[in-house]
Amino acid sequence: MIEGVWLWITFGLIAAATILPRGSFILLGEGTRLPPALQRALRYAPAAALSALIVPDLLLDAGAFDPLNPKLVAGLVVIVAAARSRNPWLPFIAGMGVLLLLRKGLGW
C-alpha cells in the first residue's frame, strides 16, 4: 500500500496522466493531426488495458494460476449480466451476490 505524502504524489501524477491526454489537442490547437494508423491502434488501448487488469484478478489466486475459483465464477456472471441487461446496478448485485454466496455460504 502506498501511503502518506507518496499517495498524494501518486494522485498528482495520475491526474497529470489524465489531463495531458485529455488536453493534448485542446491545448496545442487543432493544427496537429494524428497519423491514421496510430489512431486505429489507440482505439484498442482501453480494451487491452481493462482486460489486463481484470483477467489476472479472475484467474489468479495469491499469484498462482487457479482457473477454478469463486472470483472467476462471479466474473462470468458479471459478463452475462452486463451483456444482457441495461440495468446499471445488476452486474454489481449479481457479481457480489455470487461471490459472497460461494465464499461465505459454501466456504469455497
Add this chain to the structure above:
Amino acid sequence: MNESFKRGAREGFRLMLPMSVGLIPWAIVTGVAMRSSGLSALESMGMNLIVFAGTAQLGTLPLIASGAPLWLIVLTALVLNLRFVIFSAAIAPAFHGQSWSRRIASSYLLVDGVFILCSEKLFNSDDPQWRWGFYLAPALWCWFVWQLGGLAGVLGAGVIPKDWSLEFMTTIALTVMLVPMAQLRTMMVAALVGGLGAVALRGLPLKLGVIAGIALGIAAGFAADWHDRRGQA
C-alpha cells in the same frame, strides 16, 4: 454572461440530464472501491477531485494497494486514458480562440459522457459563446454528479463489513466497462490477448506483466483490424 452562452448552457444541460443518471452507480461504486482498497475517506475524495477519471481511478487502485512502483501506476493510467487523445483531437476545433484557462478547464472536464454528448452537436453553432455554454454546463453537471455519488460511496463503504470482499467491486466495474467494447470482434481479440498475456507474463519483474499484456493486446487488436481491412479490399 451573454444570451447565447445561457442558451447553449440550457440546451447542453437538458441533453445531459437523463444521461447523467447512468453516472450515479459508477460514482458510488468508485467511492466504495477506493475505501475498500485501503484509502481513507479524505484520501478517496482527494483522488476523486484531483484525478476525476473513473477508469484511471479504478484501474490504478489495485496497483496502489499492492504498492506497485510509481512509474508503473502512471504508465497504466496513461494507457487507460489514451482514448482521450482521440476525443481531444475530435473536439479541439470547438475551442478555437478560447482562453488558455478555459482550455485547461475543458481538458480537466473532458469525460467520456461529455464527449459522447457534445462532440458533434458542439459544431451546430459557430458562436464561441454558445459553444462554451453548451460544453461547460453538461460538463460541470457531470463533475457535480460524480463528486456527490463518490462521496455517497466513500461514506457508505464504512458501513459494510470488511470481510465482504468489496474490493471485487473494482473488477466488476472494469468488466462492465469492457463488455460493451468487446462486442466488436477486433476489440475482443485485443481484450483476450491483453488479459491472457498479463496472466502468462505475471512472472516478469517490477509487475511489468500488466504493461506487456496491454502492449500485446493493442498489437493483436491492430493486427486483427488490419487483417479485416485487407479481407474487405
